[in-house]
Amino acid sequence: MSSTSLSRRARLSTYDLAVAGVFGALAIVLAFTPLGLIPVPNPSEAATSLHLPAIIAGILSGPIVGALVGLVLAVSTWYLYSTAFITFAGGNLLVALAAAFLPRLLIGVTAYYAFRPLRRWPALAAAVAALVGTLTNTFGVLGTLIFLGTLPVALLAPVFSMNVPIEVALALVVTIPTVAVLRAMGRGRVAALRD
Amino acid sequence: MNLLLPGMYFAADTALHRLDPRVKMGAAMALMVLPFAARHPIGHLLAVGLVGAAAVLSRAPWRALLGTLRTVFWLSFFMFFFYFFTTPGRPLLALGGVRVTVEGLLAGALQVYRLCLLAVVAALLTYTTSPLQLTHGLEAMLSPLARIGLPVRELGMVLTVALRFVPTFFEEIETISRAQRARGVDLSSGPPWQRIRNTVPVFVPLFLSAIRRAEELAVAMEARGFRSQPHRTRLYQLTLTRADAIAALIVLACGTIGVLIR
Incomplete structure (x- = not known):
């Protein structure tokens, strides 16, 4: 794309920043509207789709852009749920910030690196990236709280067993067709497909 | 489709609105930690007093401010009963195999108070700071x-x-x-x-x-001439005023006293 060539010397091109901003906007919209939460009958009442923009942005423009979208997602969920994070972290602000930000930062990064080795088989690569990105989000947030010792493991078993399959299924059915369309746009324009 | 916003920015010209976003974000963080770090009732009184003063200064509609507590209702409900039934101590009531304790009741109530205070602090920050100011503040705070x-x-x-x-x-x-x-x-x-x-x-x-x-x-x-380069300048620069320094000092002093007093 011609616009990228204008600022190739920079670490991130203008196009990369635009992708991060636009997909960040999608992450915010999904965090603030009912569409981001798919109503399903389980203890938490909803499966989240907030991680999807970070997965797609990571595949489209690389790990740094994926991390930036994850950061926007983390900021918007912190805006909404900081109360819950701080309470679950027992008032430890650093633990709450780590649980809210680190896993979200890594969604796009892990999705990109899961996709890269399998790029010759794009449908399989998309499925693995969707799986890895989703698990980074779900296990990352709750796992950080457990690992840092502020949440008991037993409390989370129902959430893991019911939310994880639904969120993984959602990521799979959305990521695979989206990657198919990205391929049609041309391999050179998708970071994870470039040789 | 409804927006699920717990506290939306409302434009006004109050002392709290005029404060630098960095000061407000730092103060909000301190006020979110204080109810957990305080060990003495004076610490909790200082936290409630500061949040109450900020609520009055913000001129935020009371109904809207109290409405934000609805967002933590279920979490408070869950946390209260979790601590109510799982905290050991002096027995208050025994029903069948379940025993509730005085300590459990106090621990549950403490969790509800903390959650409500956190929700009001988060709402006050977003009521008085526009999303763009929050962005500038965040960027400035992360700049190191x-x-x-x-x-x-x-x-x-x-x-x-x-x-x-x-x-x-x-x-x-x-x-x-x-x-x-x-x-x-x-x-x-x-x-x-x-x-x-x-x-x-x-x-x-x-x-x-x-x-x-x-x-x-x-x-x-x-x-339009945008280049993704490190040395860009800003149209609006964030500058700290005397009011910012006074607000930061008050929160810092109250926070330190609240944490240190045992």
Whole structure:
């Protein structure tokens, strides 16, 4: 794309920043509207789709852009749920910030690196990236709280067993067709497909 | 489609609105930690007093402020009963095999008080600080991390672009959802697998539209001379005033006393 060539010397091109901003906007919209939460009958009442923009942005423009979208997602969920994070972290602000930000930062990064080795088989690569990105989000947030010792493991078993399959299924059915369309746009324009 | 906002910014010219976003964000963080770190009732009184004073200064509508407590109702309910039934201590009541204790009641009440205070602090910050100011404040607070190579300036730009496109995508999601509903896609009923499959005709066009918009935006930005380089200047600079220093000192002093007093 011609616009990228204008600022190739920079670490991130203008196009990369635009992708991060636009997909960040999608992450915010999904965090603030009912569409981001798919109503399903389980203890938490909803499966989240907030991680999807970070997965797609990571595949489209690389790990740094994926991390930036994850950061926007983390900021918007912190805006909404900081109360819950701080309470679950027992008032430890650093633990709450780590649980809210680190896993979200890594969604796009892990999705990109899961996709890269399998790029010759794009449908399989998309499925693995969707799986890895989703698990980074779900296990990352709750796992950080457990690992840092502020949440008991037993409390989370129902959430893991019911939310994880639904969120993984959602990521799979959305990521695979989206990657198919990205391929049609041309391999050179998708970071994870470039040789 | 409804926005699920717990506390939306409202434009006004109060002392709290005029404070620097960095000071407000720092103070909010301190006030969120204080109810957990305080060990003496004076510490809790200081936290409640500061939040109460900020609420009065903000001139936020009381009904809206109390309405934010609804967002933590279920979490408070869950936390109260979790601590109520699991804290050991002097027995208060025994029903069958379940024993509740005085300590459990106090621990549950303490959790509810903390949650309510956190919700009001978060709401006060967002009531009195516009999303763009929050973005500038966040970028300024994270700026030391730029020295170790983290893309902090890029993050500021990305957040600004994201905020600009939120209304656009909000509208776009509505348009795509309506178009798919008109074609017979049911987004809100049926078994879980069916619901998940039905989101595909909304998400895939949404992502493709996002890519198209990103391409157009990149061309428009570069046509206007934007370059992704480290030394950009700002139209609006954040400057600390005397009022900011006084507010920061008050919160710092109350926070220190609240934590140290045992």
